[in-house]
Amino acid sequence: MENQTQIICSELFQKHRKVEVALYPALLTWKEIEKSRKRSSGASEAEQGHDIKVCEIVAIHKAEDEAETQTRKHPKRIKQHSQQYPYAFTVAYVRRTQQHLWRCSDVTFHCADQQICDQWIQVTNEQLSLLTNRPKNLLVYINPYGGKRRGKHIYEQKVAPVFRRAGIFTDVIVTERANHARDHLKTEANLDDYDGVVCVGGDGMFSEILHGLVTRIQADHNVDQNQPDAELVPCPLRIGIIPAGSTDCICFATVGTNDPVTSALHIIVGDSQPMDVCSVHHNDVFLKYSVSLLGYGFYGDVLTDSERNRWLGPARYDLSGFKTFLCHNHYEGTVSFLPAEDNVGHPRDKLQCRSGCRICQHKHSSKDEHNEVSEEKEKPAEDGEGDWSVIHGKFIAINSASMSCACPRSPKGLSPSAHLADGTTDLILVRKCSRLDFFKHLLRHTNNDDQFDHWFVDVHRVRKFRFQPWHHELVPLEDQSEHPEKPDLSPTSSLQETCDYSTAESSWNCDGEILHHAAIQVSVQCGLIRLFARGIEEQQDAEGAV
Numbered sequence: 002m003e004n005q006t007q008i009i010c011s012e013l014f015q016k017h018r019k020v021e022v023a024l025y026p027a028l029l030t031w032k033e034i035e036k037s038r039k040r041s042s043g044a045s046e047a048e049q050g051h052d053i054k055v056c057e058i059v060a061i062h063k064a065e066d067e068a069e070t071q072t073r074k075h076p077k078r079i080k081q082h083s084q085q086y087p088y089a090f091t092v093a094y095v096r097r098t099q100q101h102l103w104r105c106s107d108v109t110f111h112c113a114d115q116q117i118c119d120q121w122i123q124v125t126n127e128q129l130s131l132l133t134n135r136p137k138n139l140l141v142y143i144n145p146y147g148g149k150r151r152g153k154h155i156y157e158q159k160v161a162p163v164f165r166r167a168g169i170f171t172d173v174i175v176t177e178r179a180n181h182a183r184d185h186l187k188t189e190a191n192l193d194d195y196d197g198v199v200c201v202g203g204d205g206m207f208s209e210i211l212h213g214l215v216t217r218i219q220a221d222h223n224v225d226q227n228q229p230d231a232e233l234v235p236c237p238l239r240i241g242i243i244p245a246g247s248t249d250c251i252c253f254a255t256v257g258t259n260d261p262v263t264s265a266l267h268i269i270v271g272d273s274q275p276m277d278v279c280s281v282h283h284n285d286v287f288l289k290y291s292v293s294l295l296g297y298g299f300y301g302d303v304l305t306d307s308e309r310n311r312w313l314g315p316a317r318y319d320l321s322g323f324k325t326f327l328c329h330n331h332y333e334g335t336v337s338f339l340p341a342e343d344n345v346g347h348p349r350d351k352l353q354c355r356s357g358c359r360i361c362q363h364k365h366s367s368k369d370e371h372n373e374v375s376e377e378k379e380k381p382a383e384d385g386e387g388d389w390s391v392i393h394g395k396f397i398a399i400n401s402a403s404m405s406c407a408c409p410r411s412p413k414g415l416s417p418s419a420h421l422a423d424g425t426t427d428l429i430l431v432r433k434c435s436r437l438d439f440f441k442h443l444l445r446h447t448n449n450d451d452q453f454d455h456w457f458v459d460v461h462r463v464r465k466f467r468f469q470p471w472h473h474e475l476v477p478l479e480d481q482s483e484h485p486e487k488p489d490l491s492p493t494s495s496l497q498e499t500c501d502y503s504t505a506e507s508s509w510n511c512d513g514e515i516l517h518h519a520a521i522q523v524s525v526q527c528g529l530i531r532l533f534a535r536g537i538e539e540q541q542d543a544e545g546a547v
């Protein structure tokens with residue numbers, strides 16, 4: 002056995018085959034000794050061996066019970082073997098399966114010498130302890146009420162055992178009411194005790210954690226959230242999402258799948274993904290933060306209606322989506338926006354944000370330089386507001402997607418090329434059109450066709466925007482016949498008899514929470530928070546090639 006500066010190499014046994022196992026500073030490898038001899042006589046690449054990055058090792062431990070279990074299964078043959086090689090250690094590591102799913106796999110190595118076994122465990126643990134980005138202490142909030150109400154079960158059955166294996170300490174709080182997690186983070190939690198916060202729930206629950214953490218950090222640094230232009234202080238704690246909600250779009254768009262074990266593994270290996278946060282104000286009063294969808298009109302109406310049918314679980318969105326589609330409302334108002342610079346691309350450039358995205362990285366490395374430029378550009382011109390564009394119109398939907406908003410309902414999302422941390426949001430304006438046209442637009446969210454390629458859809462990459470609904474006198478629907486001079490009252494619907502909306506305004510769907518003001522100002526804060534995620538990885542083939 003060699004042991005020079007953390008490189009160790011031994012001949013061990015794995016499933017009764019002799020293997021050469023080596024640990025380099027960043028890699029654990031093993032290959033069958035017979036196979037490697039065969040290789041010189043033409044064995045395939047796949048037979049050559051296994052490589053695991055040390056940063057994707059979950060844990061290493063003595064495999065005390067393994068020999069016993071094997072002996073019970075194959076008494077004769079194994080008994081002989083385990084007497085010869087009684088010492089064993091198991092390495093738990095991340096194994097990629099299909100569609101961005103990760104699993105925790107085990108490989109057990111046997112040896113004849115206890116010292117060798119102990120040394121492998123010690124040296125591997127030393128390497129793992131150098132990975133300082135891994136969390137050791139986590140504060141976990143479980144919403145027992147989200148999605149199919151399986152949050153607690155999912156955490157206890159699928160996540161807690163993997164955390165335990167990785168030696169992570171957790172404090173777990175099962176929420177007892179809406180905003181319990183937010184309030185606890187804002188005022189009570191001792192954040193210094195933790196390396197991260199874990200949210201077990203959907204996008205609405207994530208929104209609670211986001212608000213609790215960001216508000217707490219601003220309060221600790223005396224930053225006034227009511228100032229729309231305040232430079233917010235980034236959040237030092239990362240957030241992990243264990244999907245247990247109805248849409249789980251934030252998890253899907255940052256990991257590529259909604260799977261609790263995959264998310265738990267991204268937390269364990271200490272992934273870090275910065276994420277843009279939109280701050281939303283009304284008349285210079287802070288309302289909410291948003292990281293995924295801010296949707297007025299269609300998605301606001303779907304959300305409002307769906308809250309009445311929460312008992313249906315995730316299916317409530319399908320029912321409300323269908324009803325809202327039939328209503329075919331549109332809303333009048335003025336959208337003003339500050340376009341992003343050209344170097345962050347365009348919503349239709351088909352450059353999708355993926356793990357290690359160059360556009361997001363460039364944004365972070367050039368953040369200071371960029372801020373100087375943008376402040377310059379943003380100075381209001383003498384005659385008004387410089388670079389702002391203004392659009393007045395009648396809209397079926399106004400959507401701001403700060404990330405792709407991919408989810409199982411729409412695997413490429415509302416804005417497939419939106420970036421997680423580029424400091425911009427994609428503003429999608431869907432103008433009044435026929436029901437059939439709107440259906441075609443919606444349908445394109447579920448296939449490969451371009452949902453922006455319609456005469457009634459405009460999309461802009463922006464850093465800030467405002468919306469002002471068109472103000473007019475409200476007239477009850479039954480009185481409309483008495484006001485022929487105002488035939489165009491919003492919401493306008495050719496199926497008005499099937500709808501009971503009686504206000505002229507819609508609401509904003511803010512990451513699955515309803516906002517109570519229609520007139521809003523939105524500003525993107527570049528990479529304000531970090532998740533335990535790495536963005537969606539490029540698909541790899543069986544041999545690991547991209």
Ligand SMILES: CCCCCCCCCCCCC/C=C/[C@@H](O)[C@H](COP(=O)(O)O)NC(=O)CCCCC
Pocket residue numbers: 203204205206246247248249250293294300303304318319322406408410411414415443444446447510511512513514
């Ligand atoms: C003809 C078929 C048309 C299908 C069109 C589907 C388009 C779906 C786009 C969905 C974008 C979702 C953006 C994410 C929103 C979530 O924040 C929010 C709350 O999630 P959660 O707390 O986990 O429940 N979900 C929604 O607002 C649901 C929108 C569903 C629209 C049908």
Ligand SMILES: Nc1ncnc2c1ncn2[C@@H]1O[C@H](COP(=O)(O)OP(=O)(O)O)[C@@H](O)[C@H]1O
Pocket residue numbers: 143144145146147148149175176177178179180181201202203204205206207209245246247248249315513514
């Ligand atoms: N214990 C609780 N009881 C009731 N509501 C809760 C509780 N904990 C959190 N909530 C609220 O439940 C709402 C939905 O949560 P979420 O986890 O996003 O599920 P879903 O994806 O099904 O909407 C959020 O608004 C959150 O504030």
Ligand SMILES: [Ca+2]
Pocket residue numbers: 277402403404419420421422423424425426
């Ligand atoms: Ca963005």
